[in-house]
Amino acid sequence: MNIFADIRTSIIETLDAMVADGVLPANLSWGNVAVEPPRDAAHGDMATNAAMVLAKPASMQPRVIAEALADRLMDDPQIDTADVAGPGFLNLRLAPVVWHDVVAEAIDAGASFGHSGLGAGVKVNVEYVSANPTGPLHVGHTRGAVFGDALASLLEFAGYDVTREYYINDGGAQVDVLARSVYLRYLEAHGATVAFEDGTYPGDYLKPVGEALKAKVGDAYLEQDEEVWLADVREFATEAMMDLIREDLGLLGVRMDHFFSEKSLYGTGRIEEAIQDLDKKGLIYRGTLEPPKGKVPEDWEPREQTLFRSTEHGDDVDRPIKKSDGSWTYFAPDIAYHWDKIARDYDELIDIFGADHGGYVKRMKAAVSALSDGRVPLDIKLTQLVKLFKDGAPFKMSKRAGTFVTLRDVVDQVGRDVTRFVMLTRKNDAPLDFDFDKAVEQSKDNPVFYVQYAHARIRSVMRKAEEMHLDWSDNAKLEDAAEFAVARKLAEWPRLVEIAARNHEPHRVAFYLYELASDFHALWNRGNEKPELRFLHEDDPQATAAKIALPRAVAVVISNGLGILGVTPVEEMR
RNA sequence: GGCCCCGUAGCUCAGCGGAUAGAGCAACCGCCUCCUAAGCGGUAGGUCAUAGGUUCGACUCCUAUCGGGGCCGCCA
Numbered sequence: 312m313n314i315f316a317d318i319r320t321s322i323i324e325t326l327d328a329m330v331a332d333g334v335l336p337a338n339l340s341w342g343n344v345a346v347e348p349p350r351d352a353a354h355g356d357m358a359t360n361a362a363m364v365l366a367k368p369a370s371m372q373p374r375v376i377a378e379a380l381a382d383r384l385m386d387d388p389q390i391d392t393a394d395v396a397g398p399g400f401l402n403l404r405l406a407p408v409v410w411h412d413v414v415a416e417a418i419d420a421g422a423s424f425g426h427s428g429l430g431a432g433v434k435v436n437v438e439y440v441s442a443n444p445t446g447p448l449h450v451g452h453t454r455g456a457v458f459g460d461a462l463a464s465l466l467e468f469a470g471y472d473v474t475r476e477y478y479i480n481d482g483g484a485q486v487d488v489l490a491r492s493v494y495l496r497y498l499e500a501h502g503a504t505v506a507f508e509d510g511t512y513p514g515d516y517l518k519p520v521g522e523a524l525k526a527k528v529g530d531a532y533l534e535q536d537e538e539v540w541l542a543d544v545r546e547f548a549t550e551a552m553m554d555l556i557r558e559d560l561g562l563l564g565v566r567m568d569h570f571f572s573e574k575s576l577y578g579t580g581r582i583e584e585a586i587q588d589l590d591k592k593g594l595i596y597r598g599t600l601e602p603p604k605g606k607v608p609e610d611w612e613p614r615e616q617t618l619f620r621s622t623e624h625g626d627d628v629d630r631p632i633k634k635s636d637g638s639w640t641y642f643a644p645d646i647a648y649h650w651d652k653i654a655r656d657y658d659e660l661i662d663i664f665g666a667d668h669g670g671y672v673k674r675m676k677a678a679v680s681a682l683s684d685g686r687v688p689l690d691i692k693l694t695q696l697v698k699l700f701k702d703g704a705p706f707k708m709s710k711r712a713g714t715f716v717t718l719r720d721v722v723d724q725v726g727r728d729v730t731r732f733v734m735l736t737r738k739n740d741a742p743l744d745f746d747f748d749k750a751v752e753q754s755k756d757n758p759v760f761y762v763q764y765a766h767a768r769i770r771s772v773m774r775k776a777e778e779m780h781l782d783w784s785d786n787a788k789l790e791d792a793a794e795f796a797v798a799r800k801l802a803e804w805p806r807l808v809e810i811a812a813r814n815h816e817p818h819r820v821a822f823y824l825y826e827l828a829s830d831f832h833a834l835w836n837r838g839n840e841k842p843e844l845r846f847l848h849e850d851d852p853q854a855t856a857a858k859i860a861l862p863r864a865v866a867v868v869i870s871n872g873l874g875i876l877g878v879t880p881v882e883e884m885r
Numbered sequence: 886g887g888c889c890c891c892g893u894a895g896c897u898c899a900g901c902g903g904a905u906a907g908a909g910c911a912a913c914c915g916c917c918u919c920c921u922a923a924g925c926g927g928u929a930g931g932u933c934a935u936a937g938g939u940u941c942g943a944c945u946c947c948u949a950u951c952g953g954g955g956c957c958g959c960c961a
Contacts, residue, residue, distance in 0.1 A: 343902095350904070360903060363941065373941075397904050398941070443961065483961050573961095603957050604886035614959075627888060627957095634959040641961050669889045670956035693890075696954090737898075740890055742954080744897075753923050756897095756909055764923060772920055810901050822899060826908080836925040839916075847920045884923065 312416055313427070313805040314409060315357065318389065319346040322359055325383050334379055336369050348803060355394070355402035356799060362399040373399030407789060410798035415785040417801055417864035425808045425871055430471030436652050437463045439663035440560070440567075441478040444552040445489045447516055448559040448718040451665050454694045454743065456718070457734040457877070459663040460565045461817035462692070464875045469812035474657070475568045481549045482573035482644055488512065489552065490545040494532070496521025497544075501533060520551045559718045564727055564877050576647045582639060585650035585682070586632060594620040594681055600628065619646070624677035646678045653683045660689040661815065666740075669693055690815055694739045700746040725750045728878045732759040735821040735876055753884070758825045762869060765828035766880045768835065769866040772846045776859055781852035787864075788857035791844050793834040797861055800830045804868050817875065824872045831865050 322344065329335045343364040346357055362377035369376065374395055381393035381401055392404040417424045439459025442452045460475070467473045480486075492512040495505040500522045507513035524532075524547055532540040553570070560567070576582050589595050598618045602611045617633035619642070632643045652660055660679060664671065672691045679689040699706040699716055701724075706716065721730050729750045736758055737743045755761050789795055804823070811819040838845035846862055848854040870880045 354904075367941070400904065480961060485961060600958060616958075631958060636959070666890075666955060672889070755924075760923075768921060775920065814901070832924060839919065842919070845920055884921075
């Protein structure tokens, strides 16, 4: 149930009736008629712009339409008052029964309150993290992991059929570098002293991999040429790194449905097939690119390459898919990968990239547009940088990786729930300052705590109510403005889910939960001034049951919202 | 040079084309005999970077300019 949608339906039906009665001309479109919460609650519970958007096409004064509409809406039992305001807004005040119903429905529906039919029948693939299998996940990956995971959960909640996917870049030169680095650790495990030159990964995390390799092959690869061991070590090391990454994701509570290997595209003709598909569409040609303007590389020389005519699909320049030596660029397997996703029959694709991949967005969209003939939309979300702070200073060190802060470092510092929530307190395209001290601080300027505290308070009250053996009725008794404010906020939940899902913006859930918690804490304190508004009434189980329904509904929504964010709602604060 | 993101209160940030632009922090003033004061209420604080345009209506959409960040063939 989404009461905004309900009321809109009622308004549309009324408008239809007005057309039938000749009050409004025919052939009007209701597409722009919106029903939304007013900015100022003093204006009422809901507002519609119907009269204003229809005034021009109907050639009528907005206030005339608004008044006629208001008059008829009074027949709707859900609507108490309808007032024309300002340039032609129609402010509606809803009957108390509407809010009582919202509370009852939240309690009855429980974990499914807020579910939506928005995504019914839509298959969507969310690709995120996709870090190179060359080391542990770092902070940047953490943000992408949390964002992607929360977005996937949000879409599921809104009814989409979601696949969570990780693209393993195990086909490029970086895995050779990994293999050579592991080989050095292998030599080290045999007692050799090794030097990590430029172009190798010096991190300590490869030590156990070197030892594991020794345990597996003994001294078979000692004093052997690279061609003897490279392929095997590459395989071995990549698997070890993916185990490490899976472990890191586990720390965050992220589970992928599918890991897709780039390597599986090579030697199987699949890259060739994907490129042929583009070729058939006349989008592949041999050519020479212009050097980039402004900052021309010193060693620039024009070379003929195989190019993808991405400019046909909105890109700024055509992009190379083969290097001058004839081998594939990294773009080619990426094209094949997305071609594969399209072939798997997804209706929508979403990619989560780090901000440093911003320059890659247009060509990827161009490729998907070309491969699917514009049928499959690809949305690419970029997650901006995370700056870590501790004791007021930037936090940079990592014992494990040597150079960068790992996902594990962050989760060790503040825990999974805090990490996830904090990462979602910004829009994905805004940089994020992550302050370890603030994140674990127990005060209202820490949103994680603030929302958790509201949930814990409610659970505490419910535990006390258990002892009263009361009849857990769903019927709330609402009388105070603070109570209606909370109920109104609860009613916004299903609508918020749809807005957040449609825009691919899970951070809206985090902000909403903060607002809901705030309304709840305000209500709690109203009990100081008006004892009859408290939730527990000793020796009066009936009054208690009537008052406790509202906080129960709040707990349901907080729990559902935190569930989308992947944060566990706590039962008590400690 | 081109492309992408950002510019909103002193600070950190919300704001699906709607009304008098919101929250937290910091400042000031209040509230515990009471379900968790780990909380709540109030005061103060704004040329929404700038200039045009579209619209009944623009923080929101378009164009240009300024400022900050990122990216720009044979690295992924």
